[in-house]
Amino acid sequence: MTLQFNVEGGDFARAGYASSQIKKILKEIGVDPDVIKHVVVALYEAEVNIVAHAYHGVITADIEKEGIRIVLDDAGPGIPDIPRAMERGYSTASPEVREMGFGAGMGLPNMKDNTDSLDIESVVGKGTKVTMYNKFE
Amino acid sequence: MADSCPYYRGLQILTDVCVGCSHCMRSCPTKALRVSGGKARLHLDWCIECSRCYQVCEHRAIKVMDDDFGNIFNYKYRILLVPMLFFSQFGDGIPQKTITDIIGDLGFTEVRAVEQGCDLVAEKLNEYIPDSTVRPVISTYCPSVIRLIQVRFPSLIMNLSPYIPPLEVTAQYVKRKYENAGIPSEEVGIFYVTPCVAKIASIKAPVGGYTTPVTGCINMDLLHDKVLLKYKRKDFKENGIKVSLEVSRNGMRWSTTRGEKHAMKKYINAMAIDGIGHVMEILEKTENDELDGVDFLELRACDESCSGGILVRGNRFQITADMHRKSESLPDKIPMLNEYRELCGDSMLLGKVEPRDVKRYGPDIDLAIKKMETVRKLRAELPGIDCGSCGAPSCEALAEDVVNGERTIENCIFMQLKYEKSGSLKVKNVVDIMEKIWGKKYDS
Ligand SMILES: Nc1ncnc2c1ncn2[C@@H]1O[C@H](COP(=O)(O)OP(=O)(O)O)[C@@H](O)[C@H]1O
Ligand code: SF4
Ligand SMILES: [Mg+2]
Numbered sequence: 001m002t003l004q005f006n007v008e009g010g011d012f013a014r015a016g017y018a019s020s021q022i023k024k025i026l027k028e029i030g031v032d033p034d035v036i037k038h039v040v041v042a043l044y045e046a047e048v049n050i051v052a053h054a055y056h057g058v059i060t061a062d063i064e065k066e067g068i069r070i071v072l073d074d075a076g077p078g079i080p081d082i083p084r085a086m087e088r089g090y091s092t093a094s095p096e097v098r099e100m101g102f103g104a105g106m107g108l109p110n111m112k113d114n115t116d117s118l119d120i121e122s123v124v125g126k127g128t129k130v131t132m133y134n135k136f137e
Numbered sequence: 138m139a140d141s142c143p144y145y146r147g148l149q150i151l152t153d154v155c156v157g158c159s160h161c162m163r164s165c166p167t168k169a170l171r172v173s174g175g176k177a178r179l180h181l182d183w184c185i186e187c188s189r190c191y192q193v194c195e196h197r198a199i200k201v202m203d204d205d206f207g208n209i210f211n212y213k214y215r216i217l218l219v220p221m222l223f224f225s226q227f228g229d230g231i232p233q234k235t236i237t238d239i240i241g242d243l244g245f246t247e248v249r250a251v252e253q254g255c256d257l258v259a260e261k262l263n264e265y266i267p268d269s270t271v272r273p274v275i276s277t278y279c280p281s282v283i284r285l286i287q288v289r290f291p292s293l294i295m296n297l298s299p300y301i302p303p304l305e306v307t308a309q310y311v312k313r314k315y316e317n318a319g320i321p322s323e324e325v326g327i328f329y330v331t332p333c334v335a336k337i338a339s340i341k342a343p344v345g346g347y348t349t350p351v352t353g354c355i356n357m358d359l360l361h362d363k364v365l366l367k368y369k370r371k372d373f374k375e376n377g378i379k380v381s382l383e384v385s386r387n388g389m390r391w392s393t394t395r396g397e398k399h400a401m402k403k404y405i406n407a408m409a410i411d412g413i414g415h416v417m418e419i420l421e422k423t424e425n426d427e428l429d430g431v432d433f434l435e436l437r438a439c440d441e442s443c444s445g446g447i448l449v450r451g452n453r454f455q456i457t458a459d460m461h462r463k464s465e466s467l468p469d470k471i472p473m474l475n476e477y478r479e480l481c482g483d484s485m486l487l488g489k490v491e492p493r494d495v496k497r498y499g500p501d502i503d504l505a506i507k508k509m510e511t512v513r514k515l516r517a518e519l520p521g522i523d524c525g526s527c528g529a530p531s532c533e534a535l536a537e538d539v540v541n542g543e544r545t546i547e548n549c550i551f552m553q554l555k556y557e558k559s560g561s562l563k564v565k566n567v568v569d570i571m572e573k574i575w576g577k578k579y580d581s
Pocket of ligand 1: 045049050052053054074076077078079085086090091092093102103104105106107108109128
């Protein structure tokens, strides 16, 4: 089953929409609650990153018997130094974004911790593509 | 769908009274009701006994099951555990002493405040919560909330407090006291005056590994009316009923909203929520880890907590106000707290709570995904106005029922029009379909 969501940069009010929809579906098909929790945490962080750092993006979730693959493809500034961005506490978030309670620099590390695999491809000036996978068992 | 369920049935739809108006179906927070054959039908394993359906039924077609009052006489010692709100139903109208005399005259040998167990529960919670690795800890006080968590929020089962609710502590205290006096247990009947169906269910079909010492329930409205009648007719004598209604300030307030919150130490950040809709909202947030810094959740299914229980007579706001007023002059602890600690302190654990039928589309994930996909396709075809004409509470619910083989897509009036237009459905078929759902509402 494939699901798609659009995400707009700056739209903090709607950040979390995709993760709550995915959560609902995973619950209904009977996925283990612990797995759901990890998926929701990782996806929420990834969604917020598009809202906070990029211009717009598309989320595509593929749900299969074995697990869920989520691809977040955005048009945005890209990430120049991915290993650096992955460090705990590293953030380039603007003061305005920080004031709203985002930008603690924990998003990418949290995504890493809550997925079975996390892959980030990025082209500076063009955009970022995040692929994450969680097994159901 | 209806009868194969192992869960206790506290509410019953009287099919001869039900007119199939669908009000209950629209009010159910877990979407456990449908209309078919002109009658409301309950999907038992989704029912959390919150009793919203009972409250909205204008035809009094939903009945609360009750135990035969005469059962109390199967026991030599007949102990009644009374929530203090029972007395507040009468306002200042009838003195407490008169009420307990009437309870004695009705046949009970002892009456005890159910909130005596609160102090020990508070003690345990205040110790447990700061050390708990799982936060927020969720109260096990309201059984309807426990059922909601089992049915819709199984991931939060681990957040439930490990302790039995105060009612069970008090019941245990009574049981042990009689045991220690050398009285055989078959001579002791412990009865609980219940404000709601959820508590009845929690006694008839307890969750967790715990076995309750409570023998039976007395519905609060029934007892209220019996007491009032005897009072008006002056039809009672003073008698030797043993009365123990000592409760602490916290105990008196416990069943009201923020009652548990007030009993928590300052270092515990507790939040109190009442009303089933609000409770669902907060559980959703808890599940999403959006409740930073909250240590304890007091959650109650009813508006205004137990003062708003469906078996409570009188105005819920007045009852709460009366209990708060009475609580002010009460001591911090019950005088027999030490005895409670001795008799119950080592057996306060609830045991493991299991999730309840959360797999809507069966245990096989592969099949569930396929069903889910079909549901989404159907939903996209349905009008999305949740009119209820199909006998299901929403377009989404109809789609789910269709996929689960419980209904057909032609139950939707918009689909009927579509099929009629394309010639695949005749008006006569449509009439048949609608009569199957709603019964004969007019002569055709
Ligand atoms: N989708 C994205 N587009 C551009 N930059 C990103 C994106 N996601 C993350 N980054 C960069 O990586 C940094 C670290 O991300 P993260 O760990 O989520 O912390 P935070 O979002 O709190 O800043 C961000 O500050 C930002 O510079
Ligand atoms: S709030 Fe009280 S009366 Fe209402 S369902 Fe819960 S325990 Fe019963
Ligand atoms: Mg981030």
